[in-house]
Amino acid sequence: MNTPRIDGERLARRIARLAEVGAIEGGGCARLALGDADRAGRDLVCGWMRELGLDVRVDAIGNVVGVRAGRVDGAPVMTGSHIDTVGTGGRYDGNYGVLAGLEVVAALNDAGVRTEHPLAVAFFTNEEGVRFAPDMMGSQVYAGSLALGEALAARGIDGPTVGEELARIGYAGAAPVPGPVPRAFVELHIEQGPVLDREGVDIGVVESVQGISWTEVDIRGTANHAGTTPMALRRDAGWAAGALIACVRELALELGGSQVATVGRIEFFPNLINVVPRQARLGVDLRNTDEAQLQLAEARLAAHLENLRAAEGVDIATRSLARFAPVRFAPEMAARIERHARALGLSTRRMPSGAGHDAQMLAAVCPTAMIFVPSVEGISHNVREFTHPHHLEAGARVLLTVLCELAGG
Ligand code: HGY
Ligand code: MN
Ligand code: MN
Ligand code: MN
Numbered sequence: 001m002n003t004p005r006i007d008g009e010r011l012a013r014r015i016a017r018l019a020e021v022g023a024i025e026g027g028g029c030a031r032l033a034l035g036d037a038d039r040a041g042r043d044l045v046c047g048w049m050r051e052l053g054l055d056v057r058v059d060a061i062g063n064v065v066g067v068r069a070g071r072v073d074g075a076p077v078m079t080g081s082h083i084d085t086v087g088t089g090g091r092y093d094g095n096y097g098v099l100a101g102l103e104v105v106a107a108l109n110d111a112g113v114r115t116e117h118p119l120a121v122a123f124f125t126n127e128e129g130v131r132f133a134p135d136m137m138g139s140q141v142y143a144g145s146l147a148l149g150e151a152l153a154a155r156g157i158d159g160p161t162v163g164e165e166l167a168r169i170g171y172a173g174a175a176p177v178p179g180p181v182p183r184a185f186v187e188l189h190i191e192q193g194p195v196l197d198r199e200g201v202d203i204g205v206v207e208s209v210q211g212i213s214w215t216e217v218d219i220r221g222t223a224n225h226a227g228t229t230p231m232a233l234r235r236d237a238g239w240a241a242g243a244l245i246a247c248v249r250e251l252a253l254e255l256g257g258s259q260v261a262t263v264g265r266i267e268f269f270p271n272l273i274n275v276v277p278r279q280a281r282l283g284v285d286l287r288n289t290d291e292a293q294l295q296l297a298e299a300r301l302a303a304h305l306e307n308l309r310a311a312e313g314v315d316i317a318t319r320s321l322a323r324f325a326p327v328r329f330a331p332e333m334a335a336r337i338e339r340h341a342r343a344l345g346l347s348t349r350r351m352p353s354g355a356g357h358d359a360q361m362l363a364a365v366c367p368t369a370m371i372f373v374p375s376v377e378g379i380s381h382n383v384r385e386f387t388h389p390h391h392l393e394a395g396a397r398v399l400l401t402v403l404c405e406l407a408g409g
Helices: 008-019 036-051 095-111 139-145 150-151 162-169 195-197 237-255 290-314 331-343 389-407
Strands: 056-058 066-068 077-081 119-123 183-188 203-209 212-222 260-269 279-288 315-324 350-355 368-372
Touching: 008 036, 008 095, 008 389, 036 056, 036 066, 036 095, 036 119, 066 095, 077 095, 077 331, 077 389, 095 119, 095 183, 095 389, 150 162, 183 331, 183 389, 195 203, 195 350, 203 279, 203 331, 203 389, 212 237, 212 290, 237 260, 237 279, 237 290, 237 350, 279 290, 290 315, 331 350, 331 368, 350 368, 368 389
Parallel strands: 077 119, 077 183, 183 368, 203 350
Antiparallel strands: 056 066, 066 119, 203 368, 212 279, 212 315, 260 279
16 A cells, blocks of 8 residues: 555546536537537536546436445545636636546555545535526535525526436436535535735635525616607616616625625616616625625615615616525635645644535535645636645645544545
8 A cells, every 4th residue: 555646647637538528619618517518528527536436426406426335345435626617718717627636536546545435525516606606516416505406496597497407418417405414524615715825825725615605696778769858757677777876886895804795797778879787687695704894795786776866866776696695614624735735844823615515505414624826816606716736736735644533534
């Protein structure tokens, strides 16, 4: 039996190969959840899982878990993330954590090491939430915090439901949900922000994930002629949407601290240059590390909507698409990550996660930790997303030693 060793080249080859699936201009990939490209990505990763000798299980929401037997039976130590992407996805967001998990398995296989407890590598359905809200959908269902029926009924921005698409791509699995509770869960992920890169730190020890509030705002006015309708007689849903976007930015700046606010998606109807819009539909993304502050931001948004109703005489309806309170990971799990990273001679710093992750859902059911590696210039959800190969390898080395300690390797 030898010492298991991460092969950075092999990991890089798998990242590059998966990035070819749904490849887009600039080196990124677009594999929106449950679309044809996601199916192709799933098929490729499941093939790798089988080649590595994992027992591949697909559950009722399409989560895929590859299990490596241990010396004893029972709950596995699990690692994993997601392989669905946003429409302008980079090649590392989510994919890196899943493929680093497979690299850990390959290293153990090569070294002939059998951990005491089983090891599992998972990818969860629809982490991004950009086609079907909410995000982290599969991991919520796995952890029991979202009912399967509600998830299957979620309708995408392009029409079909999650249930219809799962059946269409052949990933409506038989394994029951909620899934078996792991002994522990560790997610390796790129930071997607600028902190580690700016400070020259190798490993982020993630202590918490900030709260997330997604709201769909539907503004209804009156379509009218752009040339003949006096300004005082308009019910302009387009103007109200523009005013709302400005208010969303202002409320983040006024609240300060960790508050961030984004309107990333907007639709106008009829969306014609010479017609006053009768309807505008937008998505508002509010986040804060502090729950009370996030509630304050939501209250400010509601007040702005009231003002817009009065000012323009438009009707405004809202629908919550996702709402997660901030999550804190078990301190002893963060300390474990820190200890292993330092033992490998890597620099570390503790930090919150600005992005949502599947780990925040698993944290409700088992001891959970996250490991970050630097994102160059903090760029993510953008094809220019990049992490240096030596950091990709370093993160996988930390994952290997942490998983071996947790699983009794
Ligand atoms: O929105 C997020 O933070 C994650 O990428 N789903
Ligand atoms: Mn991600
Ligand atoms: Mn993402
Ligand atoms: Mn470095």
